[in-house]
Amino acid sequence: MDGLTDLLGGLGLDEIAGRPLDPRSVTVDPVPYTFGSPATGGLFRVAAAGAEGEWRAFVKVLQHLRHWPALQFMPPPVRESFLEFFPWREEVDMWRPAFVDRLPAGLRVPELHRLVELPDDRLAVWAEDVAVDESPWDDERFDRAAYLLAVHNARMADPEVLAACEHEPDYGMRMWVTHALRGQGLAPLADDALWAHPALVAGGDVRSGLQAWAPHVDEVLARLRPLRHGMPHGDASPQNLLVPADGSAEFVMIDVSFQTPAPLGSDLSQLVVGLAHAGLLPAARLPQVEQVVLEAYARGLEAEGLEPGADDVPLAYAATLLLRSGFTALPYEALERADPATVAARLDLTRFILGAADRHL
Numbered sequence: 408m409d410g411l412t413d414l415l416g417g418l419g420l421d422e423i424a425g426r427p428l429d430p431r432s433v434t435v436d437p438v439p440y441t442f443g444s445p446a447t448g449g450l451f452r453v454a455a456a457g458a459e460g461e462w463r464a465f466v467k468v469l470q471h472l473r474h475w476p477a478l479q480f481m482p483p484p485v486r487e488s489f490l491e492f493f494p495w496r497e498e499v500d501m502w503r504p505a506f507v508d509r510l511p512a513g514l515r516v517p518e519l520h521r522l523v524e525l526p527d528d529r530l531a532v533w534a535e536d537v538a539v540d541e542s543p544w545d546d547e548r549f550d551r552a553a554y555l556l557a558v559h560n561a562r563m564a565d566p567e568v569l570a571a572c573e574h575e576p577d578y579g580m581r582m583w584v585t586h587a588l589r590g591q592g593l594a595p596l597a598d599d600a601l602w603a604h605p606a607l608v609a610g611g612d613v614r615s616g617l618q619a620w621a622p623h624v625d626e627v628l629a630r631l632r633p634l635r636h637g638m639p640h641g642d643a644s645p646q647n648l649l650v651p652a653d654g655s656a657e658f659v660m661i662d663v664s665f666q667t668p669a670p671l672g673s674d675l676s677q678l679v680v681g682l683a684h685a686g687l688l689p690a691a692r693l694p695q696v697e698q699v700v701l702e703a704y705a706r707g708l709e710a711e712g713l714e715p716g717a718d719d720v721p722l723a724y725a726a727t728l729l730l731r732s733g734f735t736a737l738p739y740e741a742l743e744r745a746d747p748a749t750v751a752a753r754l755d756l757t758r759f760i761l762g763a764a765d766r767h768l
Contacts, residue, residue, distance in 0.1 A: 411453070413525070414453070414468070414525075414531050414533075415531075416523040416525045416526075416531060418521070420433065420455060422521075423464070423520050423533050424462050424464070424520065425520070426458075426459055428455040428457040428462055429456050430455075432454075432455050432456035433453065433454070434452075434455070435452075435453050437449065437450070437451055438450035438451060438465075445472050445477070445478075445493060445495070446472065446496075447467065447469065448469065448470035448474060449466075449468040450465070450466070450467055450468075451465075451466040451467075452464070452465055452466075453465075453466055453533075463536040464533050465517070465533075465535065465536040466531055466532065466533050466534075467498075467532045467534070468530070468531050469496055469498060469499075469529065469530045469531075469532060470495060470528065470529045470530075471490075471495050471527075471529070472489060472493045473490060474527075474529070488585075492582050492586075494666065495528075498532070498662060498663055498664065499532060500666050501516050501661075505563075505567075505568050505571065505638075506638070506663075509559060509562035509563055510660075513551070513555050513657040513658065514555050514657065514659075515655065515659055515660070516659065517537055517659055517661060518535040519535075520533040520534060520535070521533040537649050537651055537659050537661075538652040538653060539649050539650060539652060540650040540652045544682060544688070546699050549645075549678070549696050549703070550699050550700070550702075551657055551658075551703070552643075552645070552657075553675060553678060553699070553704045553707065554707040555658065556675070556678065556704065557704040557705070557707025557708045557710075557711070558707045558708075558711055559640075560637045560639060560640075560672075560674060560707075561637065561671065561713050562637075563637040563638040564636065564637030564671065565637075569636065572638065574667040575668070576632060576636045576667070576668040577628065577632060577667070578668075579641070579664075579665040579669065580628060580631070580665070580667075580727070580730060581628060583665075583730070583731070584625075587735070588624065588730065588735065591734075591735050592734025592735040593621050593624070593734060595737075595739045596617055596618050596621060601739060602614055605747075606742050606750040607737070607742070607754075609754065610737075610757075612758070613737075613754050613757050613758060613761070616758070617757070617761070620729065620761070620764060621734070624730065627726045627729060627730060627768060628730065630722065630726060630768070631669075631723060631726055634670035634672075634723055635670065635671050635715050635719065636669060636671070637668065637669070638668060638669075639669040639673055639674045640664075641663055641666060641674070642663070642677055643678050644677040644678060644680075644681025644682070644684075645678065645681050646685065647660065647661050647677075648678075649661060669727070670719070670726075670727075671708065671713070671719070671720060671723060672719065672724045673723045673724065673726075673727040675700050675701065675704055675720070675723075675727075675728075676724055676725075676727040676728035676731055676732065677731070677732075678700055679693060679697050679700055680732055680736075680759070683752070684732065684736060684753075686752060689755075690756045691755075693759045694759070694762075697724075697763065701720065701721055701724065704720055705720060718767070722767055722768065724767065725766065726764075728764070729760060729761075729764045732756075733761065733764065736756050737750070737753050737754070738753060
């Protein structure tokens with residue numbers, strides 16, 4: 408799926424844009440992406456000229472999990488269960504009124520041009536192509552992002568919002584632990600040959616730290632249940648909180664996921680480590696980032712009149728961080744082609760995650 412006709416699903420581009428466009432001016436540029444995102448079937452930027460000037464859109468093709476190339480590597484029982492539960496269309500939830508109407512000033516979602524149903528359980532999401540301010544994230548930006556996330560998370564803890572979700576609290580995390588974490592993160596810890604690889608020989612402390620936490624995964628998951636829950640962003644890394652260059656908001660949320668009730672504070676896990684996981688922030692900066700976002704998030708909850716227990720948010724953050732990223736940050740499947748510096752950085756990232764678990768759990 409790579410042409411304009413495929414993305415239009417039988418519609419005209421003028422219908423999606425809401426104004427006449429010159430068909431001779433249309434360009435469609437594929438955007439590289441990782442196949443590790445199961446529901447992503449393609450990313451494209453579309454541009455065209457018209458009487459009112461250039462029109463641009465970012466198109467994301469969502470797909471049923473049976474189209475995911477990596478599905479073939481899953482054991483059959485896990486594969487069938489994964490196909491059954493994975494909510495491949497959940498990203499469009501960020502345009503539902505319950506989500507948008509609770510956004511505080513400073514947060515917005517991209518303008519949605521059209522949802523186009525495509526054949527064979529695919530969906531083209533035609534949305535605003537946000538021009539982004541690429542300046543580096545500093546403490547002030549982390550502070551503001553955490554504060555606004557707290558305000559939105561608190562508003563998404565309204566009983567009517569939670570009642571509208573068909574899944575029980577922590578369902579998304581439990582499915583992650585069952586279907587991904589055990590195979591991708593826990594199984595490699597027992598592989599002596601893997602840990603003898605030159606890129607990992609300096610990580611004996613990381614292996615032992617992960618091995619110490621591995622028997623407690625279910626216990627960590629259970630500790631989330633008594634906490635105050637709300638509907639999260641689900642993947643609130645800095646990469647998914649765009650800073651718009653036009654100043655229309657402080658952040659534009661994209662790539663909403665894990666849309667089942669989660670503890671307040673769980674969104675901080677990816678906010679803290681998202682840039683480090685992408686190799687864009689050294690692990691040495693993470694303790695400071697953690698302190699900034701925990702303090703800012705507490706202020707945001709207080710602004711909405713919520714006062715969870717003093718340890719609740721750090722617990723939710725550290726537990727989610729350990730379960731989401733702690734056991735899977737190392738590129739086990741790509742050691743032979745991975746840059747040794749990247750592996751070393753991921754070892755440092757995992758050390759930080761283990762430290763956060765020791766501090767807050």
